[in-house]
Amino acid sequence: MPDGANRAGHWVLTLVCTDRPGIVHAVSGAIVDAGGNITESQQFASLDTGMFFMRLQVEAATDRETFQAKLAPVTDRYGMTWTLDVVGRPLRTLVLVSKAGHCLADLLFRQRAGQLRVDLPLVLSNHPDLAGLAEFYGVGFEAHSVVSPEQKLAFERRIIETIDEHDIELVVLARYMQVLSPELCERLQGRIINIHHSFLPGFKGANPYRQAHARGVKLIGATAHFVTGELDEGPIIEQNVVRVDHSRTPAELMAIGQDEESRTLTQAVTWFAEHRVLLDGQRTIIFR
């Protein structure tokens, strides 16, 4: 949890490129050149894809343009995909929900408590149930019925409008119980996170707690993952499990599992907002 949000000139930089020698020296050279001091640094070279990943936090009393200009020769030379942001800047985030409030409640509580750096301009839902919760935290809330195909289409248009209107950087499915269209998944790729209420790849699809009960597993879990066109198959960001025993009914498994869902999703969103999540093919790099 970085506390540098209010510190002038605390930057977070992510870099991805094909792995080859000299990258660290070149990058650190540009940072020295910008008058910066590296306060956090993590790197990883993927044997699977041959890519090199880096995340840096840098203290530098400079503005974005100057900093970028210093970095440009290096990012160009190595063909880097990169991001540069201010540490602690709240990410503009749109949350989608249905009826279950535990994930939304946790996101809102932590956002309010200052532990989760996101701006939450709006919650969109296909049910009105959670309006009061959003209202308590002073967050906008819209509910639209999503039963017919036309309504589904209209809801997805509303999502896109909201993204444009509020310049949304991340969409979070906080137990939104509708499958999004492949087009929308494609459009939002790499910036839409779902919480699935099982320990994937076990129990994909509907009613995972019922499946878990039937199979008699001894641990149940939750998985936060990027959404892709393939249901419950996107890159995994975080997973947690909790021990259960034979005496639990499916309904009890669901109640027990909700804690894991909340903390798993909140953790994934927190890491994403801190630029700690990078994609390496179908896998994620998490720089904790």
Place this chain on the structure above:
Amino acid sequence: MPDGANRAGHWVLTLVCTDRPGIVHAVSGAIVDAGGNITESQQFASLDTGMFFMRLQVEAATDRETFQAKLAPVTDRYGMTWTLDVVGRPLRTLVLVSKAGHCLADLLFRQRAGQLRVDLPLVLSNHPDLAGLAEFYGVGFEAHSVVSPEQKLAFERRIIETIDEHDIELVVLARYMQVLSPELCERLQGRIINIHHSFLPGFKGANPYRQAHARGVKLIGATAHFVTGELDEGPIIEQNVVRVDHSRTPAELMAIGQDEESRTLTQAVTWFAEHRVLLDGQRTIIFR
């Protein structure tokens, strides 16, 4: 871990029957009648199958015949499936292995340390690699090549001979890397335990660590389960997981996962030997 092994008259009793009122009173009455004192008692009524399960530990200065005679009217009246054993009596156990020694090493170490009450007259293997480990602990070891179908048949015959010869009560597949024939699975049903090196139902079949790496899971695990004719589908006894991150290769996942495999299998065998594992359809009741 009961320490009553050497205490005269410490009994463990398991009972299974269709659930209906009065069972506890009837059973406890028979125990009082036998001069017994209940020191541990667990019960469970399954909503899935309508069955009632009970495990009791009873101190009673009586012999088996007398005790059984006192219980018979109750077990008859309720149509109970039941077992009666002395607490801490070592279970006669046959272990099957291949090349990987971590599970066998853990079983042998704990058996020697007195934490796992089993008798291990023999280890059977399709490779000679672990002979020295068995020898160190003074346990018999036989290796037979299992490459051709004939050899497989002969090996399974040797398993059955061993079971008869040593009056084996439990067969443990401690990373035995061969699929047993459906006939043998059937014959040993309910008394043969396998350790699978993944968190089932995720990653069934071969190379689970490679699958786990490819899918990018954040926790890997192990599952001890009863063996049935359907590969990796038998009732689950115990599961554990451990956190991993993106930096782990499949080979490293395998090394990390071995600890979970060992402790998961040893735990399952310990519970089984203590008559703590009962079957409720495809699920297990574990009276810990």
Place this chain on the structure above:
Amino acid sequence: MPDGANRAGHWVLTLVCTDRPGIVHAVSGAIVDAGGNITESQQFASLDTGMFFMRLQVEAATDRETFQAKLAPVTDRYGMTWTLDVVGRPLRTLVLVSKAGHCLADLLFRQRAGQLRVDLPLVLSNHPDLAGLAEFYGVGFEAHSVVSPEQKLAFERRIIETIDEHDIELVVLARYMQVLSPELCERLQGRIINIHHSFLPGFKGANPYRQAHARGVKLIGATAHFVTGELDEGPIIEQNVVRVDHSRTPAELMAIGQDEESRTLTQAVTWFAEHRVLLDGQRTIIFR
């Protein structure tokens, strides 16, 4: 999590007496006599104190007086301390807080979600900060300054009044940052629970996260315990820990630890409300 709250005639019974043979049979006989069916049963005989502890859930279409009358001969004969309650009846609970809202937020959320069966007529605080949170959940809230000894005395009188007025069965210190007087501790013994923000007995007293940082521990934790006259020395009900590393500041440890505090306290209150917590000298029996 029992779901029997609305089921007519679902009872929970706890019994404590000196251990001797025949207790289970005597109790189950009285239950049969009352037309009851035991649906859950747990027992423990303490080697430390020689006491016997039992918790039963019983389905019986009877009223309290009849049930008690059936039990009376047994509870009298064995000199039992006992309680008889309806499964799922909400426990009347008073919560005390100061400024930190994470524990109160969790209690309120779970109470609202139906996972925690308590009635919360009032929250008392020495600071006004959490008034809005209580209000959102429709729970009364009173704040009184507690700076001078006189104010402290007045505050404790208000606690006692509230207990009397609302017939309070449990007092919860949800990060109430004042030490209660020995007299009040004594008066509420066995029905007042505190959350301490460390893994007791490590880091008693003030600023446990600062202490944890200084000592360089690799896990931080929280402890829910009964309050006694001796600070942070009462019987422990539940503990949890979470892994941390060298990079965490005391402020970050505090933020990380709050999750453990919330879930540990909520768990302890849940168990207490379900009559799962019994006292065995300085230790607790938890019938989960």
Place this chain on the structure above:
Amino acid sequence: MPDGANRAGHWVLTLVCTDRPGIVHAVSGAIVDAGGNITESQQFASLDTGMFFMRLQVEAATDRETFQAKLAPVTDRYGMTWTLDVVGRPLRTLVLVSKAGHCLADLLFRQRAGQLRVDLPLVLSNHPDLAGLAEFYGVGFEAHSVVSPEQKLAFERRIIETIDEHDIELVVLARYMQVLSPELCERLQGRIINIHHSFLPGFKGANPYRQAHARGVKLIGATAHFVTGELDEGPIIEQNVVRVDHSRTPAELMAIGQDEESRTLTQAVTWFAEHRVLLDGQRTIIFR
């Protein structure tokens, strides 16, 4: 777990100095100059002590002298304390034991399995009990009675002789149940690790499981720490806990805790052998 042991030119470098800007660039420059490629890099700036810590893995087809010569100007300029080693080189390690074999068994098993890169020329003990275990793994074993002060002195002289004779780099107290003299602790500072069978700082001193039982804790644990002159007060390297309940006797707690002891100690030794443990005052930096 680095697998680069046999790869020519895979180096591990640790650096400690007062924190100031430009360190990363200076170090990476020297590495580029030596023809090296950074494959792993971790750093930490301590707010407590103002020190900067770095651990690097570098692939470089160079010899030690050349590499050192390239690094010297940087390490000199910044006044760095540093180490340079080959990744995966086995650390020469002396193990001290008494009667309990679980920690030694785990160290030996993992060393043999190639998971723990240490050379174990000798095990020293004050009891002969574990001679057979050492022999099985082909490791030398000496037992000397340590009852009188003279014997204790002689034993410590034998420790020092062994260290000199085998050029020992790390001493491991694997449940060695004697307190070492302050002189020896001082002499071996920073290269002697103990396993304490409690979750420090709780339950220092003797019989921690008995203390844990008396206090009624719900989790028991183990702590691997550097040995200093103050008993059980040295910098903590690793800690683990496991859940227990009221039904456990002190003897059972001990049996349950042994697993945590073994894996905690083995983990600490593994990290130390991989140069992942650095000292920051009374705290450790662990670059996992």
